[in-house]
Amino acid sequence: MVTALCPGSFDPVTNGHVDIIERTARLFDDVIVAVIRNPQKTQSLFSLEERQEMLAEAIGHLSNVRILYFKGLLVDFAREYGADVIVKGLRAVTDFDYEMQMAQMNQSLSGIETLFISTSPQNSFLSSSLVREVARFGGDVSSMVPSPVAKHLAERFPSPPE
Numbered sequence: 104m105v106t107a108l109c110p111g112s113f114d115p116v117t118n119g120h121v122d123i124i125e126r127t128a129r130l131f132d133d134v135i136v137a138v139i140r141n142p143q144k145t146q147s148l149f150s151l152e153e154r155q156e157m158l159a160e161a162i163g164h165l166s167n168v169r170i171l172y173f174k175g176l177l178v179d180f181a182r183e184y185g186a187d188v189i190v191k192g193l194r195a196v197t198d199f200d201y202e203m204q205m206a207q208m209n210q211s212l213s214g215i216e217t218l219f220i221s222t223s224p225q226n227s228f229l230s231s232s233l234v235r236e237v238a239r240f241g242g243d244v245s246s247m248v249p250s251p252v253a254k255h256l257a258e259r260f261p262s263p264p265e
């Protein structure tokens with residue numbers, strides 16, 4: 104059995120993430136969606152529990168996918184759970200440098216390989232950070248995120264800030 108790892112902050116999960124996870128679940132027997140406990144990039148908008156709950160609602164239909172959280176190094180988590188490969192979505196050249204660096208670092212630390220899946224064109228402009236920003240200022244993100252996420256965002260940002 105081959106176990107694939109889809110790691111991320113998922114703050115919040117977008118349609119782009121769901122697409123990559125669904126495609127990964129078609130390629131591998133067992134998929135672990137690994138939610139990082141403390142995202143480094145920003146103060147997270149949603150708590151770990153909220154991020155996990157929204158993911159569960161968005162990908163609960165995939166029977167070979169588990170959602171777990173991790174802290175520390177991804178490669179240590181991969182080793183602990185016997186994951187064989189890391190799978191990431193690649194949007195554009197802007198993603199490439201950093202993703203390549205992380206893939207090489209993880210390979211050098213542990214030998215684990217990273218495979219990239221190209222993002223579907225309709226999702227290529229999507230990122231959690233842009234979705235957060237648009238939602239914060241009252242923009243409509245309902246076509247960009249699973250409906251439970253749109254609901255959570257509307258609750259979090261009931262009206263645009265002054």
Ligand code: PNS
Pocket residue numbers: 110111112113139142144175176177178204205206208209
């Ligand atoms: O959704 P994101 O924020 O792009 O996900 C980034 C993530 C969580 C996959 C990455 O930051 C990560 O793997 N962090 C764990 C710490 C780690 O292993 N750092 C070394 C990476 S080379």
